[in-house]
Amino acid sequence: MAKKSYFGENFLFGGAAAAYHFEGAYDQGGRGLAVTDVVPGKPSEGRTEKPTPDNLKLKSIDFYNRYKEDIALFGEMGFRVFRTSIAWSRIFPKGIEDEPNEEGLQFYDNVFDEMAKYNITPLITLTHTSEMPLYLAEKYNGFASREVIDYYLKYVETVVNRYKDKVKYWLTFNEINTVFHMPFYQAGVSEENGVTLEEKFQVAHHMFVASAKATEIIKKIDPEVKVGCTFISTLRYPLTPKPEDVLAAMQENRFQDFFTDIQARGEYPWYMKRYFEERNIQLDITEEDFDVMKKNTVDFLAFSYYYSNVASAENRVENTFSTLRNPYLPVDNWGWHVDPVGLRIVLNYLWDRYRLPMFITENGCAAIEELTEDENGNLTVIDDYRIKVLGEHLRQINEAIKDGVEVFGYTTWSAIDFVSGTTGTMLKRWGFIYVDYQQDGSGTLKRYKKKSFDWYKKVIETNGEYLFTESDTE
Structure with missing residues (x-):
């Protein structure tokens, strides 16, 4: 029988979450307030002065008090890796404390020890979007x-020293390029009087420097x-083969390349010189900045992939989310193009450009879901749509590996249902595990396995071979 799965026994299959999405307990354990605690809805809707009762993330699904139960479920699924974050304000409540x-x-410590019981490798984001004190x-x-930057580095040094024997994969920031779309939520930058394009690039630069210096600190602690x-x-993609559309797509893709060029090559790419000159953007960059960025590049590329977009010369949406419709792709309930082949394209493109190992840190399928009874009378969610979407993406990752691309891990968004960060609701459910926490804040918080729970378990235990069985591809 011809080999179908190229994932292998060491491929890191798992799931993802983040502290602000699922820990809750915002006022327990000495945690200080974080940016997320004053953004109850969509980040674009702005902040509140103080935490308000309509902010579902304050309580969320209470992983803080239920982590043993949840990690046991991840272990039952066979997770080889679990990606989560450390809540910065749990460690330094204001961010400025001496100790x-x-x-x-x-x-x-307790969370990582619990993961170790199930041989789950931690992949830890040092600070996820909106988790700044x-x-x-x-x-x-x-x-x-x-x-x-200095307060961030003190935090980094503290937690890496503490967990150096338990964590071997670190991520300095989450989705660093979203700083252009939501400066307050991503980087703690006030949007009260607007944020200019130059200011956004300056903030991004400070995060590049912070990331590089954090990498330097981490490597000194554990090479x-x-x-x-x-x-x-x-x-x-270009909307049409018209050269102007192809050019528009190239230019818009460069905003993704801009961030990865700096991460992987340690320097500002050549094409940004003209961009800055034409917009009269002048950044405060020191020689030390250039030096530390060049010397401390990433070991691997880590990225989220949910959908692709199209570009048109007549409808430029430079450096923001496109609303143009690709006529060749279906869209989900949230208006996102469903494009598994696009993931294979991205993986090959990044491999061609950087030749660095890759980890897909987020990819998933969200739906409005309700519990129902299965054939045995057990409460569950029949989420065949999730199985279909994740299966299609995983098969395209398999094709990329077969192409020769080095991909060593994949964590779905998400491992378990929790409050959506971009909407502030429980309506978008992403996980393999349903949590009884409702939009009005009610619910028992009881956990229920969805149909996809057993499906993903079989994918992992067969090293991906289950993706090619008739039951999965029909």
Whole structure:
């Protein structure tokens, strides 16, 4: 029988989450307020002065108090890796303290020890989107200030020293390129009076420097550890073969390349010189910045992939999310193009450009879901649509590996249902596990396995071979 799966026994199959999405317990264990605690809805809808009862993330699904139960379920599924984040404000409640919060540090010790019981490898984001301590955002304007880099680095050194024997894969930031779309949510930068394009690039530069310096610190503590920094991939196809559309797609894709060029090559790419000159963008960049960025590039590329987009010369949407419709692709309930082949294209493109190992840190399928009874009378969710979408993407990853691309891990978004960060609701359910936490804040928080739970378990235990059985491909 011809070989079908190219994943192999060492491929890191797993799932993902982030502290602000699922921990809850915002007022427990000495945790300080974070940016997310004052953004109850969509980031574009702005912030509140203080945490408000309509912010479902304050309680969320209470992983903080139920982590043993949840990690046991991840272990039952056979996760080889679990990607999550450390809540910065659990360790330094304001971000400026001389000493870290021991209760917060001990919580993550407990989480990593629990993961070790099931042989689950931690992939840890040092700070996920919106997890900056609120004090640093309000006092220093987040990463608009160079001072915040130093506070971030102190935090990094603290947690890496603490967990150096438990964590071997670190991510400095999550989806770093979203700083252009949501400066406050991503980088703690006030949007009250607007944020200019030049200011956004300056904030991004400070995050590049912070990431490079964090990588340097991590490597000094443990030279064998692997460090990355995630970006969100939104591949743009030209809307038509018209040369102007092809050019538009190339130029828009360069905003993705801009971030990965700096991560992987350690320098600003040549094509940004003209871009900055034509827009009169002048950044505060020191020789030390250039030096530290060049010397501390990433060990692997890590990225989120949910959909592709199209570009048109007549409808330029430079450096933001495109709403143009690709006539050859279906869209999901959220208006996103479903494009598994696009993932193979992205993987090959990045491999051609950088020759670095890759880890897909987010990919998934969200739906409005309700519990129903299965044939045995058990409460579950019959999520065949999730099985179909994830299966199609995994088969395209398999094709990329067969192409010769080095891909060593894949974590779905998400492992378990939790509050959506981009909408602030429980309506978008992403996980293999349904959680009884409802839009009005009610619910028992009881966990239920969806149909996809057993499907993913079989995918993992067969090293991907189950993806090619009749039951999965029909």
